[in-house]
Amino acid sequence: MNDTAILIFTPLVVVTGRIAGINVPRAVALSAIAANVGSSLTPIGNPQNVIIWKHYSLSFLGFIKGMLPYVLLWLVILFLFSLMVKDKRIKVKVPPVEVDAKLFLLSSFLLVFNVVMGRVDLAKYSLLLTVLAYLIVKRDVLLSFDVALVPTFALIFANFSELSSMVNIGKLTSAGVFLYSLILSQIISNVPATVVMLPWTKDWLCLSLGVNLGGTGSMVGSLANLIAIRLSGISVKEFHKYSLAYLLIALLLTLFLLEIRI
Incomplete structure (x- = not known):
């Protein structure tokens, strides 16, 4: 899943970025986007997809088929973002790594x-x-544990089904479902946004597009973003410099593709 991927790769991105002398905040932000976008394709790539897949009783391949054109679009945009980095040969001496x-x-x-x-x-x-x-074998692991991530996990994966009954979203068009779920993701994160939106739409694809793309914007858009910022130590401003720019471009192009397919 995206959260696990970014949890594993963020320290590697930071360390290799510093060794290579590249822009670490940009590398971290693009890595978080990659984790969110890359996880969007399959029903088991992230928590919100699992929820949508099970709620709408979708087939595994049917989910992938619906998401594929949009995920390819998002990956192309991400690739173009990565081309902003000038290609240069970097000679570095990698320090020895002990396991x-x-x-x-x-x-x-x-x-x-x-x-x-x-x-x-x-x-x-x-x-x-x-x-x-760990106390017996390796107690220093416990001392380095990031306690702040625990309540963050608990909050994001709390049951928000009661909240959905407190709001009246009403009837939405396909584009409306996409935009509403995307904006909601920026405020309460994409997993809670998914739970809130489920009773209000039968359009699983636009809901999935909204909450998945919504994870690439603000720092609270997805748990992967919070993990990336927390582990890397980059500033929120630096993260949003790249993540919000990506979200804006991907949002406009996705809306265009949605209108064509509808």
Whole structure:
């Protein structure tokens, strides 16, 4: 999923960017856009797609077929953005990288362990046992843990279904569903926006387009954006310099493509 991808790649982007002497904020912002756009194609690429896929009882290939033209458009725009960076040969000496075998094996085991515990309804014990394992084997991992991301995860994945019953969106055109869900994503993030919009439209494609493209704009547009900013340490202003420019161009071209297909 996009959140996992950006969680893994952001530190790599920052480190390699600094070694190569490139514009790190631009690299981080484009990486976040890539994670959001790249995850848009399949029903399991991100949380909002999973919700839409299950709610509308769509086939796996049917979802991909509907999203494919728009995702290709978004990727082309992203590629053009990347061409803004002048191509130059960079000679750098990459520092040696060491893998902590003990930490890698422990983390791999705990990943499987926590999934199994969740499947057998024993998830409430997972956190305690995981913390104990790290305390015994590698306690400095706990000291470097980003505590602020936990309430962020909890807020974004909270149940917003009650909120949908409190608003009266009314009947919307296809373009209206797209725009409404995109704008809503900029305010409350795209996963909650998806849940709010579900009762108000049968147009799954325009809803999916709105919440997926909506994830590429403001920092709260998607959890992936918040993770990228938090882990990289870049300023919100620097992030929005690229993300909002991308959103504006992609929004206009997507609306144009929607009008043609409708």
